[in-house]
Amino acid sequence: EGRFEIVSKSPRSYPVETVTRSGMGGFWGPELKYAGYDALIIQGSAENWVNLWIHNEKVKFCDAKDYVGNDTYTTQKKLRKELDPEAKILCIGPAGENLSRLAVILSETGFVSGKSGFGAVMGSKLLKAIAVRGTKPLKISNPERMIEISKRVRQLSANNPMREWTSTLMIDSVDRQAFLNKYRKKNTGCFGCHTLCFAHLSVPDAGESQCHCIGYFYYSAATKYYGHSLERDQAVFDSIVLANKLGLDHYEFYSMIRFLEDLYNSGNIRSQADLPLDQFGSREFIQKFLENIAFRKGIGDLLAEGSARVADQIDNGWSYCSKYFPAYGSAEHESPRNNPGVALLWALDSRDPIIDQHPYARISSTFQKRPFPYRLSPEVAKMIAKKIYGSEKAIDHTTFEKKPEAIIYTQNRSAVINMLVVCDWVYPIVLSYTSGEYGKGDTALESQLLAAATGHDVTENELNLTGERVWNLSRAIMLREGRTRENDTLNETYFRNYKGEIAIPKADFEKAKTNYYRLRGWDETKGWPTSQKLNQLELSDVADILQ
Ligand code: SF4
Incomplete structure (x- = not known):
């Protein structure tokens, strides 16, 4: 892929x-x-x-x-x-x-x-x-079997909602279809992938780019400034293309511009020549903002450090920053509020976890909120949760019960898809939108693909065990760098009520963490993998280093 x-x-x-x-x-x-x-x-x-x-x-x-x-x-x-x-x-x-x-x-x-x-x-x-x-041939152990499994993958993941949905994710429903009809030249995607989840768009006097998901980070701001108009679309496209050309991350900006807008509206920072916040939403603002960051000009030198480090340098910075950045300086991606499983995923990683662990977020939340025909019915979501994570409670937002089990499965499988270098927007195939197979999935397909490619028989359980091994090794590296149980958390804002959103209950969260460590075979007080666990995973050299 x-x-x-x-x-x-x-x-x-x-x-x-x-x-x-x-x-x-x-x-x-x-x-x-x-x-x-x-x-x-x-x-x-x-x-x-x-x-x-x-x-x-x-x-x-x-x-x-x-x-x-x-x-x-x-x-x-x-x-x-x-x-x-x-x-x-x-x-x-x-x-x-x-x-x-x-x-x-x-x-x-x-x-x-x-x-x-x-x-x-x-x-x-x-x-x-x-x-x-590269012009060399590829050796595949069993090409016929590979083709057979690939056909099954295509069958189960046909009608993947990622194609139409993510290619315009941030665009409001008023504009979504019109935007695509007006500007989409085609759908594009990665080598060999049939999902083609990017839209390749061209906007007059603004350029061409492929885009999906968070790429439209400037859409709301530009809509507020210009209304629904060609100027708005040009400003949105400038932001996509310019960030790509300068080599800057769209995801950070989705949260950073909201953080800066809050600071400006609350009087904590002023509009200035190198950050014209009084023109927020305009084409002029986004061009200056991105260029000053890329070339570290004026205040761009500080902004280039990322929002978390900006918050450290500005009075009241964290009061405004923390609600957009749950942990590790990573911008929010699926809110940990109201979703205990997502809260644990965030707390127990080294970066935004959702980026390669989408399937859990989708089943427990996002796909259930999407409009027809992308919507996953709650009944089917529960059925999938029971099959994949062992309990319907794995996606019940009212409790932390059964979340550690679901999170461990999710993390191990994300390590597997990263090792196999396949996409978590397709794998593991936990559900299908294919007519006649709605809700079904097949999580054994990755192991079958690996066996067909290499000739080594690997079961799904063996693959999961390899994922567990990787996750333990990553944890050991984090511990070597000073990570502690206390660091396995979220910014304090998430444990407080905020604008009608309910706080994550801290005591339940901590209890679930302890449970997670226990299920992982880690020391419950420190969150360290025990020697016994590391030896069992054939990581005794790592156990020696951690002693
Ligand atoms: S591999 Fe993933 S990111 Fe690439 S086109 Fe397919 S679904 Fe999209």
Whole structure:
């Protein structure tokens, strides 16, 4: 499906930079495989700016001084001309060069590794781009079986609501269909994926880009400023395209602009030349805002550090920031309020957890709220919860009961999909919208695909165990960096009532955490994997280090 996973210490994570993950889609990952590689490890840093060029077995670093300052679209265009018109390219824009914690790694017009700030990691290595061309054949152990399973995957995930829904997620219902009809040229997606969840749009005098989900981060602000008009659509598109070109993360901005608007409306910050908040919602505002962040000009130098670190520097900053950023400096993505399972997912990760654990959020919440034909009926949701997580209570928002069990399953499976480099918008297939199979799913398909690809028989349970092993290893790395039970939490705002939203009950939350540690085989008071658990998972070397 074109996915791949990047792992590094994250400049974005707050308050300490911690090792975490960030996946991305597109065509670069498969190209690397066609060049004959399963993974790249990039250590250390260059002395001057370089591009890395991988053409099958030939690997070389090339001088990149002529690329410094180029935006991501220009960088890719120039590199294809210089190296190979078919090369697939990962690159950073000015934001990554200037070490913004909001910098992404981007490919094409909008496949990104976004929320972990890994663009700044490439920038710190003086690595502007990685271009790959691979023309080797792929060996598949059992191609017939692979085709058979792929057909089943397509059958079960046909009518996946992600296609139409996420391609316009942030757009209100008044505009959704009109917006697509007016501007969509086609749906696009990652290598080999039939879901095609991106819309490729073109807006007059604003540019072209593929977009989905949070890409429309400026939509509400621009609608408030311009109303429903072409100017509004141009401002929205400017924000999408400009952030992509500068190499900045849409997700952060969805929350950051609301945080800044609150600070402005409450008199805690003023409108100024480099942050014209009196024009909030306009085309002029978003252009200046994004450019100043990418080039660290004026107040952009502080904003480039990300909202959590901005909040540290501004009077009353956290009073306004915390409701948009539940933990680790990650912008809210599925509110932990009113959903105890999501609260635990947030508290027990190193970053926004939903990004690769969508299935739980969908069954327990989002798909139940969607309009026809995307809506999942509560009865079917309960049936799925019982089958997948062992109890209907796993998605009952009134209690923390059965949430630790559901969360452990979800985390282990997210580690599995990241290892297999498949997309969590498709896998595990916990439900189907296919007529005649509505509500059904098949969570064994990943293990069958792996067996067909490699020739090694792997059961679903063995795959889950591997996921558990990865999750324990990640936990051990977090502990090595100082993580404690006390850090497994959310910003205090979430434990208080706020604007009609009910507080998460702290005592129940803490009890559920203890239960989670126990079920994981971890020390209940500290949240550390026990030696016994690590030995059982064949991680005795890790157990020795943790002693
Ligand atoms: S569903 Fe996943 S793999 Fe498919 S196009 Fe969308 S992001 Fe890419």
